[in-house]
Amino acid sequence: MANWSHILPMNAATSTPPRKFRGMFILILASLAAFPFYLIGNGFPSSFRRTANLPFHAQHSLARCSSLKISAGPPANFHDRTESDRFVHGTKATLLHNARIWTGENNGTEILHGDIFFDKGVVRGVGVVNLSALRPDVDLMIARGEINVIDVHGAWVTPGLVDPHSHLGDASSPALEGASNDDNSLKGTIQPWLRSLDGLNTHDESYPLSIAGGVTTALVLPGSANAIGGQAFTIKLRTTTERSPTSMLLEPPHDINVTHNTTDHIPWRQIKHACGENPSRVYGDTRMDTIWAFRQAYDKARQIKERQDAYCSAVLTGQWAGLGDFPEDLQWEALVDVLRGRVRVQTHCYEAVDLDDLIRLSNEFKFPIAAVHHAHEAYLVPDLLKRAYGHPPAVAIFATTARYKREAYRGSEFAARILSENGLSVVVKSDHPVLNSRYLLYEAQQVHYYGLPANLALAAVTTLPAHVLGLEHRVGYLKEGWDADLIIWDSHPLALGATPAQVFIDGIPQLVAAHVVSKPKSFQDIPKVPNFDREAEEAVTFEGLPPLLPERTSADVVIFINVNSITLSRRGDIVETYSAAGDDVVVVVRNGEISCYGAEATCSFDDLAQGERVRVVDLQGGAISPGLLSYGSPLGLQEIEAEQSTGDGRVFDPLTGQVPKLLGDDISIVRAVDALQFSSRDALLAYRSGVTMAIVAPLHYGFFGGLGTSFSTGAAHKLVDGAVIQEVTALHVSVGHFASRPSISTQIAALRTLLLASADDSVNGPYVSKTFRDVARGLIPVVVEAHSADVVATLILLKKDVEEKTGATIRMTIAGATEAHLLVKEIAEANIGVILRPSRPFPGTWEQRRVLPGPPLSQETAIALFLEHNVTVGIGIEQAWSARNMRFDVGWAALEAGGRISKLQALALASTNLEKLLGGNVESASGTSDLVATQGGDLFSFGSEVIGIISPRRGSVDLF
Numbered sequence: 001m002a003n004w005s006h007i008l009p010m011n012a013a014t015s016t017p018p019r020k021f022r023g024m025f026i027l028i029l030a031s032l033a034a035f036p037f038y039l040i041g042n043g044f045p046s047s048f049r050r051t052a053n054l055p056f057h058a059q060h061s062l063a064r065c066s067s068l069k070i071s072a073g074p075p076a077n078f079h080d081r082t083e084s085d086r087f088v089h090g091t092k093a094t095l096l097h098n099a100r101i102w103t104g105e106n107n108g109t110e111i112l113h114g115d116i117f118f119d120k121g122v123v124r125g126v127g128v129v130n131l132s133a134l135r136p137d138v139d140l141m142i143a144r145g146e147i148n149v150i151d152v153h154g155a156w157v158t159p160g161l162v163d164p165h166s167h168l169g170d171a172s173s174p175a176l177e178g179a180s181n182d183d184n185s186l187k188g189t190i191q192p193w194l195r196s197l198d199g200l201n202t203h204d205e206s207y208p209l210s211i212a213g214g215v216t217t218a219l220v221l222p223g224s225a226n227a228i229g230g231q232a233f234t235i236k237l238r239t240t241t242e243r244s245p246t247s248m249l250l251e252p253p254h255d256i257n258v259t260h261n262t263t264d265h266i267p268w269r270q271i272k273h274a275c276g277e278n279p280s281r282v283y284g285d286t287r288m289d290t291i292w293a294f295r296q297a298y299d300k301a302r303q304i305k306e307r308q309d310a311y312c313s314a315v316l317t318g319q320w321a322g323l324g325d326f327p328e329d330l331q332w333e334a335l336v337d338v339l340r341g342r343v344r345v346q347t348h349c350y351e352a353v354d355l356d357d358l359i360r361l362s363n364e365f366k367f368p369i370a371a372v373h374h375a376h377e378a379y380l381v382p383d384l385l386k387r388a389y390g391h392p393p394a395v396a397i398f399a400t401t402a403r404y405k406r407e408a409y410r411g412s413e414f415a416a417r418i419l420s421e422n423g424l425s426v427v428v429k430s431d432h433p434v435l436n437s438r439y440l441l442y443e444a445q446q447v448h449y450y451g452l453p454a455n456l457a458l459a460a461v462t463t464l465p466a467h468v469l470g471l472e473h474r475v476g477y478l479k480e481g482w483d484a485d486l487i488i489w490d491s492h493p494l495a496l497g498a499t500p501a502q503v504f505i506d507g508i509p510q511l512v513a514a515h516v517v518s519k520p521k522s523f524q525d526i527p528k529v530p531n532f533d534r535e536a537e538e539a540v541t542f543e544g545l546p547p548l549l550p551e552r553t554s555a556d557v558v559i560f561i562n563v564n565s566i567t568l569s570r571r572g573d574i575v576e577t578y579s580a581a582g583d584d585v586v587v588v589v590r591n592g593e594i595s596c597y598g599a600e601a602t603c604s605f606d607d608l609a610q611g612e613r614v615r616v617v618d619l620q621g622g623a624i625s626p627g628l629l630s631y632g633s634p635l636g637l638q639e640i641e642a643e644q645s646t647g648d649g650r651v652f653d654p655l656t657g658q659v660p661k662l663l664g665d666d667i668s669i670v671r672a673v674d675a676l677q678f679s680s681r682d683a684l685l686a687y688r689s690g691v692t693m694a695i696v697a698p699l700h701y702g703f704f705g706g707l708g709t710s711f712s713t714g715a716a717h718k719l720v721d722g723a724v725i726q727e728v729t730a731l732h733v734s735v736g737h738f739a740s741r742p743s744i745s746t747q748i749a750a751l752r753t754l755l756l757a758s759a760d761d762s763v764n765g766p767y768v769s770k771t772f773r774d775v776a777r778g779l780i781p782v783v784v785e786a787h788s789a790d791v792v793a794t795l796i797l798l799k800k801d802v803e804e805k806t807g808a809t810i811r812m813t814i815a816g817a818t819e820a821h822l823l824v825k826e827i828a829e830a831n832i833g834v835i836l837r838p839s840r841p842f843p844g845t846w847e848q849r850r851v852l853p854g855p856p857l858s859q860e861t862a863i864a865l866f867l868e869h870n871v872t873v874g875i876g877i878e879q880a881w882s883a884r885n886m887r888f889d890v891g892w893a894a895l896e897a898g899g900r901i902s903k904l905q906a907l908a909l910a911s912t913n914l915e916k917l918l919g920g921n922v923e924s925a926s927g928t929s930d931l932v933a934t935q936g937g938d939l940f941s942f943g944s945e946v947i948g949i950i951s952p953r954r955g956s957v958d959l960f
């Protein structure tokens with residue numbers, strides 16, 4: 001610290017109170033703090049002016065000290081504004097007529113029917129709008145076209161969605177080595193001085209996509225590789241005229257832009273903390289090390305804060321002698337601000353052990369936590385969260401993303417409802433690009449499906465995250481005085497596939513010529529969802545691991561009544577056998593096979609043998625449908641993705657590494673069937689969601705995959721009858737860019753060599769492989785994982801080339817296929833099948849960047865396009881936890897196509913088509929495929945629950 005004593009007046013120097021009296025001055029300071037305006041307003045309190053010989057920094061120090069007391073949040077008169085600080089000149093005022101408005105008020109229950117007027121970036125009227133009071137010249141303005149007038153014909157309108165956990169722009173899409181991970185600094189575990197703003201890429205392809213999903217505001221957090229990863233910033237997603245990251249900020253904190261400073265309020269700041277595996281893994285730490293690192297950092301900040309307070313207590317009582325500079329440290333100022341209660345602490349924290357550590361930390365250093373993020377065990381310890389300093393944190397969760405690491409293993413789809421029943425605030429988040437934030441609303445739809453009341457589910461993507469960010473005074477609500485961020489929806493926002501017809505940010509329309517799909521009328525209402533009370537209770541009773549193995553019913557005959565539709569697969573085709581035109585029918589199942597269906601009179605029950613046990617199950621207008629098939633994730637080969645020891649591991653890649661001699665020259669003998677693991681939680685949850693079968697290839701990082709296999713997701717172990725459905729399905733390879741892979745041209749050369757050498761019977765040598773011979777002869781399909789249209793084009797030529805030389809036809813499937821829509825005609829001509837994985841595309845890598853986005857950005861979807869060209873198309877998934885959501889993926893695909901694909905075609909995407917594409921014996925298996933019984937609706941809707949699986953193959957019925 002500099003020595004200022006030579007310029008300080010003698011009287012000041014001699015009047016410095018001895019240390020033991022400093023405490024008294026803190027008390028004085030506390031009483032002065034009630035009148036901060038008095039201090040700042042005139043620069044000097046009059047009592048101080050009398051003291052002559054103040055140091056030249058006195059005025060600055062006084063201002064500095066009084067500013068420490070300014071609290072975070074909006075000024076009281078914030079809503080008096082008629083123009084937003086983000087208003088873009090030239091933006092027209094807009095009047096929406098005939099809207100059904102979810103305002104966010106009254107705990108998310110207020111719904112108004114009427115108009116919305118917004119001008120200069122601010123909502124000026126909602127419901128009954130007295131326009132002429134707002135704009136006396138309104139008629140003239142409308143006549144001159146100076147006001148946009150839009151009749152929304154009763155459409156739902158909500159506030160823009162607020163994503164409280166995103167890495168948009170920092171973990172950019174497409175990921176490029178130059179800057180794919182600007183969100184995790186690996187220079188130390190405690191780095192409160194870093195700012196996510198400094199890495200915010202304005203060219204991330206996700207901005208327009210996420211806006212198209214209704215996200216208008218997002219908190220961009222540093223990653224979780226550090227205990228304290230740095231400061232986070234809230235952005236609005238729209239482009240700005242300045243085109244800079246800084247201009248995207250919403251209420252930037254005072255160290256970035258002082259626009260929002262007032263004498264009594266400053267904007268909230270945000271900081272990212274993380275406990276548990278992530279910071280520990282990166283630094284080779286234990287949880288004990290991480291928490292010590294936190295305590296050390298906060299202790300340092302506490303000391304600085306105390307020095308500042310002592311300094312200011314001296315300043316404010318005119319004791320200037322020996323004061324020197326205001327004590328501060330740029331590296332620690334953000335943490336000092338946390339201790340001053342002016343920073344929202346956003347903490348990535350999963351397990352009970354981590355939450356407990358965090359809550360102790362918050363009480364030791366006396367700072368509140370805005371939200372715990374991910375927090376997969378929070379629902380098991382609600383009382384712990386209530387003990388946090390200040391107030392309980394909100395809980396920011398995924399809906400069904402779970403079990404990808406130990407910390408997420410006990411995650412439950414019922415967490416949201418359980419937490420809210422315990423009085424905690426629940427919000428959903430994307431962690432973009434972990435989940436594509438374009439589908440943030442889907443998270444809200446799912447937590448609603450699993451029991452969170454509709455008002456809270458909508459609040460979980462709007463008002464409540466706005467509160468988590470401290471921005472509830474301007475976003476998250478649709479109210480007079482709030483920002484003009486709002487969405488016009490094509491259906492009720494909690495209905496599956498709800499898509500914006502228009503998105504306004506700061507009053508500026510974001511979608512140009514939006515493609516709006518017409519939805520069934522029932523989609524305008526809140527979906528009626530099943531009752532999961534029992535399941536939610538079990539989640540807690542069993543600490544997140546309720547038993548999932550299905551129980552086979554002991555009944556000999558199961559009679560399903562009130563069945564609304566029956567769909568079966570016949571010789572590889574999906575056929576609707578019955579669809580209720582009025583009367584619901586009964587389905588009689590004996591030993592796992594449908595023995596009769598039709599009106600009650602048709603199926604006589606007279607033939608029930610003596611002593612046969614009968615069980616009657618009411619489907620309440622539900623359906624019997626073919627079981628779905630899952631492909632594309634490690635399902636069946638791994639229990640916890642991040643835990644090697646829970647899975648098979650990766651195969652050798654002959655292109656990049658040595659293959660042990662013992663395996664011989666032909667490593668295509670590696671079979672997934674040999675590593676199958678049964679009754680993983682993801683598999684059983686998939687089973688209970690109607691995904692009765694899965695196909696998996698050996699896990700691989702490189703070019704070579706191995707032989708796939710198909711199995712029953714509901715089987716207890718491999719030796720159960722029907723557990724393995726088909727030992728070998730197809731050969732799998734991948735062609736693309738990944739770390740440590742050789743060039744694409746090398747991968748193609750390898751494929752060509754293997755196919756040609758093996759096809760030629762006269763050739764014997766190191767490149768001959770029995771499996772590739774079978775592929776070249778069309779005996780088994782080859783599934784090539786590839787996304788780039790250029791790679792797909794090369795594969796088309798390669799196939800033709802080999803076929804010309806061999807005279808045989810290769811059965812080829814392209815999986816991944818994000819850019820394949822660019823070659824739809826050529827793919828159709830080449831008779832190649834396509835598995836779109838994921839089913840809704842995302843430009844995660846350069847090879848996937850040319851997506852066909854679907855509504856509202858394009859009318860066309862890749863699925864509909866391929867079907868129209870008679871290409872066999874299936875849909876896949878990427879992560880095992882998402883297998884359970886296949887049924888909604890299918891329903892969504894059908895909805896997006898706007899009636900251009902039928903329900904049966906949609907079903908085939910995730911069953912028969914997929915099976916054919918992956919080498920399944922669909923035809924010979926005809927009649928033996930599992931069937932799914934849903935109660936309350938068909939398999940694809942939020943209205944239904946899967947309540948049983950009928951298995952002709954196993955001769956049984958499982959009832960859940």
Ligand SMILES: *[C@@H]1O[C@H](CO)[C@@H](O)[C@H](O)[C@H]1NC(C)=O
Binds near residue numbers: 067070258
């Ligand atoms: C804004 O407020 C902060 C925090 O009180 C303070 O540090 C900063 O100096 C203020 N800036 C201006 C220009 O008043």
Ligand SMILES: *[C@@H]1O[C@H](CO)[C@@H](O)[C@H](O)[C@H]1NC(C)=O
Binds near residue numbers: 456
């Ligand atoms: C908010 O809504 C939830 C669910 O509908 C309800 O349980 C809760 O009591 C409501 N809270 C208030 C303050 O009305």
Ligand SMILES: *[C@@H]1O[C@H](CO)[C@@H](O)[C@H](O)[C@H]1NC(C)=O
Binds near residue numbers: 258259
């Ligand atoms: C601060 O923010 C205001 C309002 O958003 C903006 O007009 C101004 O240009 C910003 N200043 C700087 C230095 O970025």
Ligand SMILES: *[C@@H]1O[C@H](CO)[C@@H](O)[C@H](O)[C@H]1NC(C)=O
Binds near residue numbers: 868869870
């Ligand atoms: C697809 O098949 C149908 C029926 O066989 C046929 O009418 C149609 O022309 C085909 N479409 C294309 C693009 O080949």
